[in-house]
Amino acid sequence: MAKGDPGAGPRGRRAAPRSRKAVTGDPELVQLLTPEGARIDSVTGPDGVEYRVDFTDEEYRGLYRDLVLVRKLDAEATALQRQGELGIWASLLGQEAAQVGSGRALRTQDMAFPTYREHGVLYCRGIDPIMPLGLFRGVDQGGWDPNEFKFNMYTIVIGAQTLHATGYAMGVAMDGKTGTDDGEAVIAYFGDGATSQGDVNESFVWAGVFNAPLVFFCQNNQYAISEPLERQTRIPLYRRSAGFGFPGIRVDGNDVLATYAVTRHALDNARHGQGPSLIEAYTYRMGAHTTSDDPTRYRIASEVEAWQAKDPIARMKAFLEREKIADAGFFTEIDEQARREAVDLRERVLAMPNPEPTTLFDHVYPNGSPLLDEQRAQFSRYLESFEGSAH
Amino acid sequence: MATETLTLGKALNTGLRRALENDPKVVIMGEDVGKLGGVFRITDGLQKDFGDQRVIDTPLAESGIIGTAVGLAIRGYRPVCEIQFDGFVYPAYDQIVSQVAKMHYRSRGKLNIPMVIRIPFGGGIGAVEHHSESPEAYFAHTAGLKVVSCANPQDAYVMIQQAIASDDPIVFLEPKRRYWEKGQVDLDAPISEAYPLHSARVARAGADVTLLAYGPMVRTCLDAATAAAEDGRELEIIDLRTLSPLDLGVVYESVRRTGRAVVVHEAPSNVGLGAEIAARITEECFYSLESPVLRVAGFDTPYPAARVEEEYLPDLDRVLDAVDRTFGW
Ligand SMILES: Cc1ncc(C[n+]2csc(CCOP(=O)(O)OP(=O)(O)O)c2C)c(N)n1
Numbered sequence: 018m019a020k021g022d023p024g025a026g027p028r029g030r031r032a033a034p035r036s037r038k039a040v041t042g043d044p045e046l047v048q049l050l051t052p053e054g055a056r057i058d059s060v061t062g063p064d065g066v067e068y069r070v071d072f073t074d075e076e077y078r079g080l081y082r083d084l085v086l087v088r089k090l091d092a093e094a095t096a097l098q099r100q101g102e103l104g105i106w107a108s109l110l111g112q113e114a115a116q117v118g119s120g121r122a123l124r125t126q127d128m129a130f131p132t133y134r135e136h137g138v139l140y141c142r143g144i145d146p147i148m149p150l151g152l153f154r155g156v157d158q159g160g161w162d163p164n165e166f167k168f169n170m171y172t173i174v175i176g177a178q179t180l181h182a183t184g185y186a187m188g189v190a191m192d193g194k195t196g197t198d199d200g201e202a203v204i205a206y207f208g209d210g211a212t213s214q215g216d217v218n219e220s221f222v223w224a225g226v227f228n229a230p231l232v233f234f235c236q237n238n239q240y241a242i243s244e245p246l247e248r249q250t251r252i253p254l255y256r257r258s259a260g261f262g263f264p265g266i267r268v269d270g271n272d273v274l275a276t277y278a279v280t281r282h283a284l285d286n287a288r289h290g291q292g293p294s295l296i297e298a299y300t301y302r303m304g305a306h307t308t309s310d311d312p313t314r315y316r317i318a319s320e321v322e323a324w325q326a327k328d329p330i331a332r333m334k335a336f337l338e339r340e341k342i343a344d345a346g347f348f349t350e351i352d353e354q355a356r357r358e359a360v361d362l363r364e365r366v367l368a369m370p371n372p373e374p375t376t377l378f379d380h381v382y383p384n385g386s387p388l389l390d391e392q393r394a395q396f397s398r399y400l401e402s403f404e405g406s407a408h
Numbered sequence: 409m410a411t412e413t414l415t416l417g418k419a420l421n422t423g424l425r426r427a428l429e430n431d432p433k434v435v436i437m438g439e440d441v442g443k444l445g446g447v448f449r450i451t452d453g454l455q456k457d458f459g460d461q462r463v464i465d466t467p468l469a470e471s472g473i474i475g476t477a478v479g480l481a482i483r484g485y486r487p488v489c490e491i492q493f494d495g496f497v498y499p500a501y502d503q504i505v506s507q508v509a510k511m512h513y514r515s516r517g518k519l520n521i522p523m524v525i526r527i528p529f530g531g532g533i534g535a536v537e538h539h540s541e542s543p544e545a546y547f548a549h550t551a552g553l554k555v556v557s558c559a560n561p562q563d564a565y566v567m568i569q570q571a572i573a574s575d576d577p578i579v580f581l582e583p584k585r586r587y588w589e590k591g592q593v594d595l596d597a598p599i600s601e602a603y604p605l606h607s608a609r610v611a612r613a614g615a616d617v618t619l620l621a622y623g624p625m626v627r628t629c630l631d632a633a634t635a636a637a638e639d640g641r642e643l644e645i646i647d648l649r650t651l652s653p654l655d656l657g658v659v660y661e662s663v664r665r666t667g668r669a670v671v672v673h674e675a676p677s678n679v680g681l682g683a684e685i686a687a688r689i690t691e692e693c694f695y696s697l698e699s700p701v702l703r704v705a706g707f708d709t710p711y712p713a714a715r716v717e718e719e720y721l722p723d724l725d726r727v728l729d730a731v732d733r734t735f736g737w
Contacts, residue, residue, distance in 0.1 A: 130479075157516065158513070158514040158515075158516070159514065159515075160516065162515075162518045163482070163515060163518060163519060164482075164518065164519075169482070170511070170514055170515055170519070174502060174506050174507070177475060177502065177503065177506065177507055179475075180471065180472055180474075180475025180476050180478065180479065180503065181475060181476070181478045181479040181482065181507070182479060183472075183475070183476045183479060184475065184476030184477055184478055184479025184480040184481075184482075184483070184487075185479035185480065185482055185483045186479070187476060187479070187480060188479065188480045188482075188483030188484065188485055189483065191435075191461055191485075192483070215471060215499070216471050216472075216475055216502075216503075219467070219469040219471055219472035219475070220472065220475070220476075222467050222469060222472065223466075223467055223469070223472050223476055226467055379516070379517070380512055380513050380515075380516050380517040381512070381513055381551055381552055382512065382552065382554070382576050383512055383517070383520050383522075383575035383576055384574060384575055384576050386554075386606075386653040387606075387653055387655075388653040388654065388656075389551075389653070
């Protein structure tokens, strides 16, 4: 699966089942790949839907490459922050499968509304991975074109973007762009903490009432900074949707195959006019909330270790080895590619210049403002007064 | 020239209708805006004629109204949101100041949010609490938003169309107690050339004192000018129309001529628009001033119970008293 090819996926034909005996999974947690790397052929969710994927070997390898690259780029960003090159970084470590699985399930025409940790989805949308680093370095506020890449601005205010996604999805429906195979769907990303926000609940109401072609994709990484899931909810999050009148499902968020299958299904439902759904990707944030956070204050090592055993990349690797889809040469090659891309990223970040001071006045209003023009002119004169002086 | 006598409310309704006719991307959304036509009937008949996809009755969720409108705007629509009453805009405050106002800046100009947020504002209608507030300073303080207010039917008709046609996000404050006041409206007035949206207007010329007002207080000031004229004083009334950005050229020109200025608004005086305007006049017109710039404003209390709102609201006497005081220096 090539970088920037969000449309890659099953071709609608059946691949030969890899395990001898059909294995079915737990409906409460849709899983197609066990932590040990064993394939589960299909699983029927509590919604009665049978989830499965049919990837070619090349596609399986592509997903693995995505996971490794995304993790490596994230690690590089963390390192850059530690060296003072970024002001802060929100790492996705542990959430690669949730993001790559859902990101690859998007079709070209689908629109995504992220929060601030969706670097893996951003990568799947074909956006240069340096883009979010500008935001965290403080040289811009995220430099990509949301309409070109169909991936919106990062959103820091928790949950705000779920309403934007809902409105956008209403617009898709109003444009008559649903009801066919090439219809459009919208996906909104948010965390477990966000489910407590009014905006998220309002967006559930709206999306349900207007039958918006929208997939709510909650990455339940178990914590909102220090607060555990129990501080946000008394019931499993995916069941929330029932109260708003649309389906909800929990998927193993560390399983890229299941995440892909579940998201693709929900997106296809949306694009066919069947309205919203909620996906709870059950996962774990392996690192700190951001580089400013100290997770040892609120969680114990054994918990982290337990989740380490469910690592999304290790299980994909075990699967590829077990099924002989990839050999040692492949893994070395991917690691080498990841290393090269990380070095490249580092070099480009270090070369990122600060913006010119007066650009801070740009793009406040599409139509400008006389007061602001005056302020900009005053500030320019002030700056010029230093020119040539040894200030 | 098709001139009609309309109430300010009907002029808004007619302007909204024009906007819906002229641009299929315009959508009106809010609580009760459909069948009911809004609690003030400003959207009366629009859903009937344009359908429920253009005039959308929304769930009762203010943050939802503004937040989904952001998404619609990104999708290419031009949402006109109605907030039912001033006091109910606060649940949407975050979406307005953190999202609507910043989207264009944050995206370095790649996203426009051409949204109009209509808010019936101000008191004087004997309402219960949360129905009479003047929240303009909150919005005027936020870069990325523009804030305007109309004061008569002609402006209501033109300005609402201009606001909708503008790519800037605009908080559009409607003087609710003036909804029923009538005036001549030129229905052919071009929205592009009649006057720019962000321009103040001399509502009455006078040589002695400049009164600066907007929205509901323009009428009050005009009445004060009529009364003052009987005492031989000529008040110049400037209807600011645009609160952010302020159209200061007109203001400075007038104050340099009269040497005296009084800002009149219903909102509390503390950190209100009057403070901003007074500071700017002082900076620009210092040597022309015969007296300090005075403010006549609401008190620094929550909007009071209806039976005492007449005490709270600036009226003719308080305005005239301030005018007198400018001659005391
Ligand atoms: C409205 C709001 N309140 C508080 C914050 C500060 N804050 C940033 S991230 C965060 C926790 C979010 O947790 P969750 O939604 O689970 O997402 P996660 O970061 O775990 O992916 C908080 C409290 C914020 N950004 N926005």
